[in-house]
Amino acid sequence: MKKYKKPSLFLLVICMFILPFLLNSYWLDVLTLVLFYVVLTQGLNIVVGYTGLLDLGYAAFFAVGAYTTAILMTTFHWSFWLTLPVAFLFAAIAGVIIGTPTLRLRSDYLAIVTLGFGEIVKILATNLEITGSASGIYGIPRPAIGSYIMASQKDFYFLILIVAIISIIAVYRLGHSRIGRAWVYIREDEDAAEAMGINRIKLKLLSYATGAVIGSFAGSIFAVKMSAIAPLSFSFLQSVMILLAVVLGGLGSIPGVVIGAALVIILPELLRGVEDWRYLIFGVSLVIMMIFRPQGIWPTKNNTEDVDDIETEDPNQSISISK
Amino acid sequence: MSLLTVNQLKLQFGGLIAVNDLSFTVEKNSISSIIGPNGAGKTSVFNMITGFYRPTSGAIELDGISLVNRKPSQITTLGMARTFQNLRLFPNLTVLDNVKSGMHCRTKQTVWGALLRTKSQREEERLIEEVALECIDFVGIRKYTKRAAKNLPYGAQRYLEIARALATRPKLLLLDEPAAGLNYEEKQYLIQLIRRIRDEYNITVLMIEHDMGLIKQISEQITVIDYGCKIAEGSPEEVLNNEKVIEAYLGKEDVI
Numbered sequence: 338m339k340k341y342k343k344p345s346l347f348l349l350v351i352c353m354f355i356l357p358f359l360l361n362s363y364w365l366d367v368l369t370l371v372l373f374y375v376v377l378t379q380g381l382n383i384v385v386g387y388t389g390l391l392d393l394g395y396a397a398f399f400a401v402g403a404y405t406t407a408i409l410m411t412t413f414h415w416s417f418w419l420t421l422p423v424a425f426l427f428a429a430i431a432g433v434i435i436g437t438p439t440l441r442l443r444s445d446y447l448a449i450v451t452l453g454f455g456e457i458v459k460i461l462a463t464n465l466e467i468t469g470s471a472s473g474i475y476g477i478p479r480p481a482i483g484s485y486i487m488a489s490q491k492d493f494y495f496l497i498l499i500v501a502i503i504s505i506i507a508v509y510r511l512g513h514s515r516i517g518r519a520w521v522y523i524r525e526d527e528d529a530a531e532a533m534g535i536n537r538i539k540l541k542l543l544s545y546a547t548g549a550v551i552g553s554f555a556g557s558i559f560a561v562k563m564s565a566i567a568p569l570s571f572s573f574l575q576s577v578m579i580l581l582a583v584v585l586g587g588l589g590s591i592p593g594v595v596i597g598a599a600l601v602i603i604l605p606e607l608l609r610g611v612e613d614w615r616y617l618i619f620g621v622s623l624v625i626m627m628i629f630r631p632q633g634i635w636p637t638k639n640n641t642e643d644v645d646d647i648e649t650e651d652p653n654q655s656i657s658i659s660k
Numbered sequence: 661m662s663l664l665t666v667n668q669l670k671l672q673f674g675g676l677i678a679v680n681d682l683s684f685t686v687e688k689n690s691i692s693s694i695i696g697p698n699g700a701g702k703t704s705v706f707n708m709i710t711g712f713y714r715p716t717s718g719a720i721e722l723d724g725i726s727l728v729n730r731k732p733s734q735i736t737t738l739g740m741a742r743t744f745q746n747l748r749l750f751p752n753l754t755v756l757d758n759v760k761s762g763m764h765c766r767t768k769q770t771v772w773g774a775l776l777r778t779k780s781q782r783e784e785e786r787l788i789e790e791v792a793l794e795c796i797d798f799v800g801i802r803k804y805t806k807r808a809a810k811n812l813p814y815g816a817q818r819y820l821e822i823a824r825a826l827a828t829r830p831k832l833l834l835l836d837e838p839a840a841g842l843n844y845e846e847k848q849y850l851i852q853l854i855r856r857i858r859d860e861y862n863i864t865v866l867m868i869e870h871d872m873g874l875i876k877q878i879s880e881q882i883t884v885i886d887y888g889c890k891i892a893e894g895s896p897e898e899v900l901n902n903e904k905v906i907e908a909y910l911g912k913e914d915v916i
Contacts, residue, residue, distance in 0.1 A: 507775055514774030514781065515760075515767055515788065522761050525750035532710065532748070534736035534765025534828055547771065 353498055357491045365490055367606050369562070372497040373555050374598035378582045379504045379591070380551030385580065386589035387517060388544040389524030391448045394435065394455020395579050398549040400462060400571035401428045402556025407474040407566055408467060417480030417561055424553045431458075432549030436542045455576050462568040473567030480561050493562040500558060504551050509591055511547065520544050521589070585626065587633025596634050663688040663832055663864050664709070669718035671704055671888070678704045679888040682718070686832070691858055691865045692881040695872075695899075697908055701888040702868045703745055706836055710742050711735045722832065737765040741825035742834040745868075747817050751810035755801060755820055758809050759792040762827025766791075795823040798860075799853060815846040822853065826861070833857060835867035839874050847871065851878050876900070884908070 357365050381395045405424040409415040435454045439447050462468045469475075479488050480496075487493065511517045519540050522530035531537050560566050578601055586597025604622070608615040626634075662685035671679040679701045686692045694702050707713040709720055711732040720727040727735050741762070750758050767788060773781035796802055799819040804812055809820060818838060825833055838854070839847050851874060857863050869875050875882065875896060882899045884892040886908040892899050899905055 510777060511771065511774050514785070515764055515769055516771055516774055518757060518760060519764055521753065521757075522750055522764075525752060526748055528712070528732075529744070529748040529750065530761065531732045532712075532736060532742055532744075533761040533824065534733045535761065536731065536733045543771065 350502065354495070357494050362490055365494060367602060369490070369494045369497055371599050371602045372494070372501045373559060374579065374582055374602055375501040375595050376497065376504045376555040377552055377579045378586070378594040378598045379501075379508045380548045380555070381579050381583050382548075382589065382591070382594050383508060383511065383520070383551070384544055384548040385583055386594070387512060387520040387524065388541060390439070390541065390544065391444060391451070392548075393448050393452040393573070393576055393580065394458070395451075395548070395552060396571045396573070396575035397435070397455045397458035398428050398431060398552030399556040399559070399575070399579075400458050400568075401431050401549070402553025403560040403566050403571070404462060404468055404474070404556075405553070406557040406560040407477050410477055410561070411474055412467070417478075417557075421554070421557055424557045425550045428549040428553030428556075429546040432546035433542050436545035440538055440541060452573070452576075455571075455573060459568050459571055459573075462571065468568075471568060473565060473569075474560075475565035477560050477564045477566070479564070487561075493558070497555075497558055497562070500554055504554065505591060505595070507551070512589075512591070516540070516543065581623070585623065585633060587636040590633065590635050590637040593633050593635035593637070600634075661688050662686060663723055664866065665719070665721045666705075666709070667719040667721075669705070669708060669720065670716045671701070671708060671713060672716040677888055679708070679715075679885075682885065682888070682890055684883045684890065684893060686864060686866050687881065689858060689862060689864055690880050691854060691878050692867075692883070693875050693879040694866070694868050694883050694885060695870070695875060696885040700885045700908075702885060703836060704888075705885070706742065706834055706868060709735075710740065710834065733765065736828055736830075739829075739831035740834065741828040741830035741832075743818075743821040743825055743836055743838060745836040745840065747821055749809040749817060749821060749824070752808055754806050755796060755804050755809060755812070755823075756789070756792055756806065758820060759795050759824050759827050760788050762795070762824050762829075763788040763791055766829055791829075792827055795826045796820075798826065798856070799823040800849075815842055815849075818842065818846075818850070819853070822857075826857070826863075830863060832864045832866060835865065835869075837868055837870060839869060839871045847874055850874070854878055872900070 356368065360368065377395070377399060380398070381392060384390050384392050384395070402424045405427050406417065406420040409420040409423060410417060435451060439450050442450060463471050479486050481487065487496065519530065519535045522533065522535055523537055523540060527537055559570070582597035582601040583594050584597070585600060586595065587593025605615055605619050608618055611618060664686040666685070667683050669679055669682045670677070682705065694705060696702050704713060708715045709727065711727065711730050711734070715728060722738055722740055725738060727738070750761065767784050769781045769784050793805070796805055799822055801812070801816050801819050801823065804816055809817065812820060822835070822838070839850055842850060854865055855878060858865055879896055882893060882896055883890060884899055884905050891904045891908060892902045
């Protein structure tokens with residue numbers, strides 16, 4: 338199984354690059370949205386999946402990225418690419434700001450504070466002049482590579498596809514480093530992690546900041562793709578949908594949350610035929626899913642062996658069998 | 661020379677004094693114990709030394725460095741590791757990943773190293789794995805390396821917690837009731853293990869224990885506390901024949 342992992346991943350990526358030439362513009366748009374969700378869920382996966390901190394305001398970081406890019410490009414006429422590092426910086430700062438008051442909180446209290454933070458960002462965006470109040474910011478210019486101006490649907494599909502691949506690699510690599518393991522130790526047992534020399538305050542803040550940066554990356558691209566943004570795109574419902582994709586796919590599992598992102602976007606589209614029943618069926622299927630597979634569609638394995646495997650490998654036992 | 665010095669330590673929760681005016685020292689390369697009846701304040705002392713509780717007053721020094729007002733993670737980095745009375749493993753992670761946690765404070769790769777997979781990052785990962793496997797071998801649970809911690813037999817979970825603590829490369833190892841729940845053979849193995857930790861790694865061991873048989877066999881220095889105060893200290897023979905200690909454990913003989 339492991340032998341085929343790399344070639345099949347490679348094949349999948351190639352398929353993703355060919356796909357836009359085979360799809361009509363409606364499904365290409367759906368797929369683009371899926372990829373936005375892939376980036377967002379990977380970012381949230383760090384906070385909720387790895388570190389185990391429930392975050393109900395994640396769309397706020399999506400908004401920070403989108404608004405930073407939009408404001409810098411419209412008011413200050415920056416190039417799109419230069420707005421990215423600034424968006425990352427602002428998102429990281431926002432991550433630390435939301436992280437600091439939640440450090441001593443656990444589970445439900447933490448969820449409420451993050452929910453509040455998400456609402457604060459949305460309300461700020463609705464009321465500040467610089468963010469264009471309720472109508473948002475429109476006329477965001479198209480990004481350019483040299484003299485080529487990205488404007489077509491396919492251009493943005495490829496852009497977000499590349500960002501999705503980058504964020505998957507980033508989250509995978511972080512997960513397999515001492516930083517990523519430290520996050521998981523904190524999720525498993527905070528006090529034990531602290532006793533093992535892991536500074537939980539520092540690492541929790543790092544987790545928020547890293548997740549925020551990835552979320553803002555999606556936001557920046559969202560701004561230039563839509564060329565207009567409004568506070569409505571960054572509502573509580575958005576945060577919930579991203580969280581839903583992560584939980585549905587399998588907390589902490591990279592392939593899991595990718596599948597979760599695809600399901601959350603594609604399923605309602607597939608159900609368009611049943612019109613008014615659409616969200617009812619979607620909701621019911623989620624409930625059924627959580628009852629029969631609470632660990633998610635593709636849960637993490639943490640490289641653990643099944644207990645049965647070991648018993649049969651036990652030398653004493655195999656001797657007694659041969660006798 | 662003493663490695664750990666505890667001086668006039670006091671811990672007060674509101675009106676309750678859990679630990680009062682406690683002073684003792686732990687000699688370098690010794691195996692020492694703190695004993696006392698249930699509720700005497702032993703674990704409170706451990707929690708203050710490791711930074712989980714803040715003492716109301718008093719001083720704690722490791723190798724001349726004050727530990728008061730430091731975070732547990734800082735204290736671990738300074739060279740002290742602990743195990744918990746009720747196992748505190750990372751239940752869903754493998755034995756290997758559990759032990760790797762100890763190396764966190766001895767390595768320093770940042771997010772950038774991880775993202776770019778730099779050479780020093782890969783070398784450090786190799787070192788982490790090497791040290792973790794060495795510690796797993798040392799406590800003798802190699803065959804469980806890839807199993808989830810929660811699926812280990814109870815005894816192996818105790819040894820795993822010790823392996824994890826060893827991976828922090830401590831000067832002083834604090835064991836909180838390491839023999840609790842172990843059977844006779846496992847206890848004998850534990851005694852050997854503690855001796856080897858001291859002899860092969862030159863790590864000083866301080867433990868809390870209830871099992872008098874075990875303490876008599878390996879402890880060189882014992883501090884007895886009752887109601888948060890020190891009531892006796894010395895070698896096992898001295899302490900276990902001390903009248904006050906017998907009284908604390910068995911109660912006073914009533915004169916009718």
